[in-house]
Amino acid sequence: QKEVEQDPGPLSVPEGAIVSLNCTYSNSAFQYFMWYRQYSRKGPELLMYTYSSGNKEDGRFTAQVDKSSKYISLFIRDSQPSDSATYLCAMGGSGNTPLVFGKGTRLSVIA
């Protein structure tokens, strides 16, 4: 079983839709949960991070972590064509253990 599972998509939605992106994980030691956005031919860019369980909101983006289910989500409200990118979840434990990434979900928002 992979440590982090993420559906690679692709996912195509109309402009203005609510997008839900998800990852599941198996390592209960993970405490830090991140979402990265990667545009074509660019490196990943940190979008949001959360520590332990709970929600975090930043503008149109909301990140949720449910440690009991080992499930994390990223919601994008009022999606825009500029949100078209690959979204990668990443997580890590305490100390200096390296981040573990999901495969990424490719999102297209159609105008």
Place this chain on the structure above:
Amino acid sequence: EAGVTQFPSHSVIEKGQTVTLRCDPISGHDNLYWYRRVMGKEIKFLLHFVKESKQDESGMPNNRFLAERTGGTYSTLKVQPAELEDSGVYFCASSQDLAFSRIEKLFFGSGTQLSVL
């Protein structure tokens, strides 16, 4: 402020040849990481420098890979001899400090696309 710079952006080499990738982190960033993404797979950690010292090299695939960070500034990743399975995108990332360990903000470069034929 300049971001993380990687060179070259693309490299096509034949099996058995040597390739050296370079990464210039953001000025003042002590932490430098190398990651790799093989087609269809996840981004995987290769190694981590703190200044010029290797903090963690547990992700290095084998001894054909050699990473250095001269004087704690730029870093190189050499693959010698290259094999077909080394093809992928090699990312470099840097961060300022480890005060908040895993929530440190990593700045990624655009990557080097390596193709071994």
